Amino acid sequence: MSPPLNFDDPNQSVFFIPHNESDTDDTGSEHNSEEKKPGKIEDLLGGKEIRWDVYRAAWTKCLSRIQDLLNAIYEPFVMQVVECAATAYQDDLPGLPYPEIPIITLTSSSSSPAFLQQVITRLETQEKCNFYTAHLYPPECINIMSAMKSLVSTFTKNSGGHRGSGQTLAAYDIRVLDAWYQALSNSKKKHGEALRLIVMLHNFEQFEPSVIQDLLRHISRIPLVFIITLSSPQSPSYLHSTYPRSTLALLRIQNFRIPSGISILEEILLDTFVSIEFNPDLVLGPAALESIIDSSIRHNLSVDSLVNHLQLAHLKHFSTVSLSALLHETVSASTLENPASFHFLESLVIFSHAKLSEDTDWKARNVPGIISIVDDARKEFYARVQGHRIAFGLLRLVQEFMEQRGYKGLELTRENDLCPKYLKLFINMKRGDITRELKHTKMLVSKLKSAELEAFGAELEVFCDKLPPETQGRNTIIDDLCSTLPEKSDEFAKRLLGFIDAQLRNALNDTDLWQIWYTGDSPFPSEIINPSVRASIISGLLRPKDFITLPDTEHSPKDELWERPDTSILFDRYLDSGKMINVYDWFESFHVVLETQREKLEEKRRRELLAERVTATTPGSPRKRKSVSPRKEKQKAKEDEEDGLDEGQWKMQVQARFIRAVHELDYLGFIKHTKRKQDHVLRTVFDVKI
Incomplete structure (x- = not known):
């Protein structure tokens, strides 16, 4: 035992305090805040439910913003489509031998259900014209009869009337739709209303061209407007x-291209996470943003894919970071004082102590003080986020001003860089890697002429007017930059870059408890979006119980080879072989494992029978017979069947199981047949980490 320490000894300049594991675990005083990860913090009382509610609120806010942006982007194009459908039969060209069928094509490089839904909603709420819409899909139109039946029934099923028992027309007869249209049109004309029938053909490339040709020839008597989606x-x-020229001559085609691509991706991300007009609850870090952008550009540029990526980033943060329960508001003192929340409170104190000074350290000694610290940290964090957005907005203002006047501006894009330029600038800004851009911006502004400087000052005033009144730094911009514009551009550049640099110096991961509101450098879970199929298959073959554990069986910590399925056993023997596998040797090694399996199962059955006999002979109170699950009964029947096999039948069963396992590995691509040796197969997978 070490002697007691005397801190008052003037002869000692250094004191060695030995590490005590038990004391450290009890008090937590020796824990390093940098080593304690937020994902490893134990939850507070009801933490999972609180984090789920916080996630739903944060994601709903983010999703509503994205939907509002999409509606604003799509609105002009939707109005054009609706107007084109409403006036389709008003501007007929005179002198045509037959009326043309209006076809509106909506072309997009990716699926755009949001745009289609907005078109449908606008058609249903249009006041000038009554639209009746029918949706046809390729599986419903395998031939002309099924296509006509779907078309007629879709329109007439909601008419409100009923057909009499003396019907003479088939359900797919176009005259049924013609009669329904004439009756409905006459009733609408009495009220001075117009009528349009819209047919939307989804996934048009998957329709059989011959069916579409016959359909267009049969519906010429009814004024239908077709809207088709093309990818x-x-x-x-x-x-x-x-389609042949004879079919195209019947059509009047009007093309519309749905906004999509990288430009829409950039606009949505910038207006959601960078705009000064919107404050998302969860701030994504550079790692998550870069992964989302890269995955969207390389694999799927659709808006739905982007939304899925953003939702997954939110889910990961709120499911792995226990502190995220405090994102919107701090829980009550009674919840934190509950014994079930002591570990969470301890971690919160550790994270708070990392940034506290001696003057404010006393706050962390009681629960109300900790709540005050969290509330202050929340205000400070969001203030810094807004400062970063203002700094980015000023850099973007300089770039756009230079481009409008024909200058090159900042070199934001580099060779083989797929990321949009402003998103790349924002990601670099989050990482603190924009020293070159700041110097270049200062040089560009310092070289502005007096007239250009005055024009830039006018645009800067417009930028300041858009800032919310409560924005931190708004008054600084107005007072220092907008109130009195200097005549010398270099002086103005110094002021402008000084303000931007001051905002960027306040790093987000420098604030207290930043892990609550910011993902930082936490990686995006890309394996969920694009999993490694090869690694999953190999892991399933090597450790099948990790993937499928029966609820009525005990999962032993050590997975014996004979307990695995046949394919997994054969794959294990596969890994022990060389480049070429002798099928007979492979079978013999498989046979040895099955013999072990047979012996183990027989020994297990003997023990169970002995236990049943002991239980039956032991006197005691009558007990209720336990119900056996169907899976156990099936397994027991199989074991009894194997036990009743003679040696010849057993060998035949082993051969059949071996052939089935070989075929499964062959189907998965693990073996390749060779023409050189009929009794050998080639191994295709090497360097497997077991």
């Missing part, structure tokens, strides 16, 4: 490259 390139058009 193929606009040039050459799918219609012109697939």
Whole structure:
């Protein structure tokens, strides 16, 4: 035992305090806050439910913002489509031998259900014209009869009337739809209302061209407007490259291209996470943003894919970071004082102590003080986030001003860089890697002429007017930059870059408890979006119980080879072989494992029978017979069947199980047949980490 320490001894300049594991675990005083990860913090009382509610509120706010942005982007195009459908039969060209069928094509490089839903909603709420819409899909239109039946029934099923028992027309007869249309049109004309029938053909490339040709020839007597969705390139058009001229002569085609691509991706991300007009609850770090952008650009540029990525980032943060329960508001003191929340409170104190000074350290000694610390940290964090957005907005203002006047501006894009330029600038700003851009911006502004400087000052005033009144730094911009514009551009550049640099110096991961509101450098779970199929298959073959554990069986910590399925056993023997596998040797090694399996199962059955006999002979109170699950009964029947096999039948069963396992590995691509040796197969997978 070490002697007691005397801190008052003037002869000692250094004191060695030995590490005590038990004391440290009890008090937590020796824990390093940097080593304690937020994901490893124990939850507070009801933490999972609180984090789920916080996640739903944060994600709903983010999703509503994205939907509002999409509605604003799509609105002009939706109005054009609706107007085109409403006036489709008002501007008929005179002198045509037959009326043309209006076809409206909506072309997009990716699926756009949000745009289609907005078009449908606008058609249903249009006041000038009554639209009746029918949706047709390729599986419903395998031939002309099924296509006509779907078309007629979709319109007439909601008419409110009923057909009499003396009907003479088939359900797919176009005259049924014609009669329904005439009756409905006459009733609408009495009230001075117009009527339009819209047919939306989803996934148009999957329809059989012959069915569409017959359909267009049969519906000429009814004024239908077709809206078709295309994912193929606009040039050459799918219609012109697939359908003959005789069919195209019946159509009046009007093309609309749905906004999509990288520009929409950039606009949504910037207006959601960078705009000074919107404050998301969860701030994504550079690692998550870069992964989302890279995955969207390389694999799927649709808005739905982007929304899925953002939702997954939110889910990961709120499911792994226990402190995220405090994102919106701090829980009550009674919840923190509950014994079930002591570990969470301890971690919260550790994180708070990391940034506290001696003057404010006393706050962390009681629960109300900790709540005050969290509330202050929340205000400070969001203030810094807004400062970063203002700094980015000023850099973007300089870049756009330079581009409008023909200057090159900042070099935001580099060779082989797929990321949009402003998103790349924002990610670099989050990482603190924009020293070159700041110097370049200062040089560009310092070289502005007096007239250009005055024009830039006017745009800067417009930028300041858009800032919310409560924004921190707004008055600084107005007082220092907008109130009195200096005549010398270099002086103005110094002021402008000084303000931007001051905002960026306040790093987000420098604030107290930043892990609550910021993902930082936490990686995006890309394996969920794009999993490694090869690694999953190999892991399933090596450790099948990790993937499928029966609820009525005990999962032993050590997985014996004979307990695995046949394919897993054969794959284990596969890994022990060389490049070429002798099938007979492979079978013999498989046979040895099955013999061990047979012996173990027989020994297990003997023990169970002995236990049943002991239980039956032991006197005692009558007990209720336990019900056996169907899975156990099936397994027991199989074991009894194997036990009743003679040696010849057993060998035949082993051969059959071996052939089935080989076929499964062959189907998965683990073996390759060779023509050189009929009794050998080639191994295709090497360097497997067991």
